[in-house]
Amino acid sequence: MKKIIYPDQKNWEELCKRPAFDSTKLEANVRDILSTVKEQGDLALIDFNKKFDGVETERIKLDISEMTFNIDTDLADAIKIARDNIAKFHSARQEDSVKIETARGVRCWRKSVPIQNVGLYIPGGSAPLFSTLLMLVIPAQLAGCENIVVCTPPQKDQQLDPVIGWTCQLLGITKVFLTGGAQAIGAMAFGTDSIPKVYKIFGPGNQYVTAAKQLVQKDGVAIDMPAGPSEVLVIADESASPEFVAADLLSQAEHGADSQVVLVSNSKTLIKDVEMELVQQIKELPRKDIALKALENSQSILVRNLDEAIDFSNTYAPEHLIVATEDCDELGEKIVNAGSVFLGRWSCESAGDYASGTNHTLPTSGYARSYSGVSLDSFIKKITFQKISEEGIRELGPSIEKMAEAEKLQGHKNAVAVRLEKLKNKIKKE
């Protein structure tokens, strides 16, 4: 962990830079994978399962309702609790706006409509992430999406991970396909014989998955957000527990060698104590090597006061922000750029990762300046409607004509003119 002491504000931008990654070469590979999937469909997916995952699969589609999954009872209970909390938090649906009469006879409104077909990518990797399945399926179902397609890479025994399978059954998900990586993204974007084409793709993944999601946008598919390596920023004062802070930093560092963890504090002592705790706690971690590499990219920053800490955090725009200070509520009010915020010493990031109810699919790499995390809104689009009466067009028509004329769009003006003319004739007749 690099130590930075009282950095000048003009160096903040540099400190906020995430490790750069050149995706040019990788992108060419991903383009090839995508075009192979576009041409060959399911056959390509079966080939890629063999090539990339070393697994022989006969069929991509699983008959999930015919399968049986046995998982530990405690784990089953934990997943149910998480499901209930996530559903509770995500179901706070906002009402559509009422019809607004913007001018006499001109009524306008917006209507929320679920995105019909959505694709959810659940990464495999070191362990299949059933928590991501919960985080994406629950809001999709609450939004009312008609077709929810799930793709996840095959496990070495050629089948679905039992916890993923069990959770799919719990949630009533049936369209589950054994394919991962860039090829899974291509399959959902273009459709294959077995996998339906979707309108929007969600979910995290490695650099191949991320590049594929970026590329398929040109083919008319929306994506949840651009994803980068996971990150946490912890603001802590001398009241914070070094043990808790170190554990929180490590819980992020173990994600991947490219994860970033940042500690910002106004207390030299706290920073020193956290560093000592890190050395102790990292020893016990099964993913120690990964966490150590992540810490190399990471930094602790000593600032003059907590307001400066919040300013720095707002410049950094972290995916996760833990505020472990005495006055966390007051500081919380000043946050303008962050994905998800954890206030106070008992609010650890793992709570939001799994079970407190908030979503864990969040903007990384500074995208929190402009993006929100996944929510029910992500599975909905809003259509505007308007209905104009005779009186409405008579009142508003001349303004429209004037503006269309000034933009030199005579056809736009004419669409109003023919209507006003008709109304004039109508009045004459009456």
Next chain:
Amino acid sequence: MKKIIYPDQKNWEELCKRPAFDSTKLEANVRDILSTVKEQGDLALIDFNKKFDGVETERIKLDISEMTFNIDTDLADAIKIARDNIAKFHSARQEDSVKIETARGVRCWRKSVPIQNVGLYIPGGSAPLFSTLLMLVIPAQLAGCENIVVCTPPQKDQQLDPVIGWTCQLLGITKVFLTGGAQAIGAMAFGTDSIPKVYKIFGPGNQYVTAAKQLVQKDGVAIDMPAGPSEVLVIADESASPEFVAADLLSQAEHGADSQVVLVSNSKTLIKDVEMELVQQIKELPRKDIALKALENSQSILVRNLDEAIDFSNTYAPEHLIVATEDCDELGEKIVNAGSVFLGRWSCESAGDYASGTNHTLPTSGYARSYSGVSLDSFIKKITFQKISEEGIRELGPSIEKMAEAEKLQGHKNAVAVRLEKLKNKIKKE
């Protein structure tokens, strides 16, 4: 206009395809422009103004408050009416969700925060689009964005179009810059000496602007939506006025040679009458040549009944949808994919383009299946917060531990374990 009679549903996908455009070559040009802007900043913008717009500009930034613009009084009144209606419609802000206690001691909530720095691109072309200025500035101001940057290409007389200038003053916009095309997008994405770097870029533009918006996303900038040529689909029955329908189709066709207009009807007679009207009305249009080219790409489709018409429209997912039928309200309920909908014979698309209050920045090319048009929401992101009490972590902790363990993320489990351990010791002490 191609005539298609009772098409089989299996051919709909083909009928819904927009004219393809190969952007590969253009993309290389745009990459060059972007990297030049990144390296040379304002100097590059001044060079490009000369090269692409044939205009010598000394400075990119305008002192808008020092300038005087004279515009026609009727036009000024029209713009004010449009401003009021747009503000009325867009200010229907939705309240943040209240704090939810998802489990005992676990409080979670979402907070809306404006995106601090936004960039608005206002195209020049045949006429500067002050209507787009209204459509983007008003929701940005209502959302509370701190820095609103406007870029627009210079006019031949080296200055700002007077209506754009006047509208900027009306709205109180001061950060106005004379630069257009891909270079303007680059300038807002990277920042230059005079133009502030922004977090999200909005606004329509030609293929260069669109390609630049797609490319800068990789540099951490969000965009409103992928933009394509404008389009309208009109559903009309025999009750519709052929004169109105033809005028509406032409108001879209005059936008550009690549615009698409589609007429779907259950009445042979209506289709024939509209075609005759088109021939008559197009003669009078100043932009006749453009409209004629657009009509070549366009189609009229005869369907068996109006339900089929709505099904086709939902498959096509038009940017603008006009429902000119007797039972337009009932049909309106069945719409699931569209940008903005105009119900009934008096609701012409021009109304929404200018002054009824709804936004005219809308998803094209079928993106209406997953994207909404621009609204106040587009200028806001939502941050999730959570605060967990001692009781909360004691209750929820074991579930988090169980799930983290099943995902083989020991560090995540540990962040809970150190807290539960502390609480156990605390109870012992007490």
